[in-house]
Amino acid sequence: MAALEVSELSHSFGSLDVLSDISLRVGQGEFVSIVGPSGSGKSTLFHLVGGLLKPTAGKISIGGEDAVGRRGLIGYMPQAPALMPWRTIEDNVVLARELGGVRKKEARGLAREWLSKVGLDGFARSYPHQLSGGMQQRVAFLRALLADKELICLDEPFSALDAMLRAEMHRWLLDIWEQNRRSILFVTHSIEEALLLSDSVYVFTRRPATVLERVEVPFDRPRRDEVVDDPTFIRLRRRLTDLLTASPR
Known part of the structure; x- marks a missing residue:
């Protein structure tokens, strides 16, 4: 298939x-x-x-x-990262999971696990403007990945x-x-x-x-x-x- x-x-x-x-x-x-x-x-x-x-x-x-x-x-990743500036990095990453009904605590735990895997350990509580362009792209891809499609x-x-x-x-x-x-x-x-x-x-x-x-x-x-x-x-x-x-x- x-x-x-x-x-x-x-x-x-x-x-x-x-x-x-x-x-x-x-x-x-x-x-x-x-x-x-x-x-x-x-x-x-x-x-x-x-x-x-x-x-x-x-x-x-x-x-x-x-x-x-x-x-x-x-899962979708556009040309620009399109991160929500008022949400922390972990909250941007888990957005699709939240919309899908996953509990926020569970979704955040998964986000932190993956942020560590993609080299963004320590940035979970940061905001998009505090990250470089490449780091923002990683977050955008991770958001698409964790949409679980x-x-x-x-x-x-x-x-x-x-x-x-x-x-x-x-x-x-x-x-x-x-x-x-x-x-x-x-x-x-x-x-x-x-x-x-x-x-x-x-x-x-x-x-x-x-x-x-x-x-x-x-x-x-x-x-x-x-x-x-x-x-x-x-x-x-x-x-x-x-x-x-x-x-x-």
């Missing part, structure tokens, strides 16, 4: 066609990325998967069940970070994901990022977006930074670059 199955999905905003006949799959425990030109509807796809929008046509199933228009089935959607979570911090976050994300193995759908503009993190990559065309190609990433896990120097990695990066360059308008 797939964590996510999208079949022949299309969506329009009035006369503006955004997605056209999109089909993709995220298996249990898979890390799948989407790359495509700016404005190609990648974030719209997330809104459809998350139930915030209903598609013009097509099907969405999560865990084998119809998910069209149904909210609360995924099989599928987590990550929408360009590292796009605003500088190159060094972005590389650090890649290592951190892979380490945490290796321990947990949730199913992840990841949107990025970075081909190298997609290849470094993913099991497979879907290449979208320009709007209205279709799937131009699905590319398998053949590297073993655990995966480390040195893979970017592998000749196969370099060939795949060139392949994806060529596909995006040739993407039909």
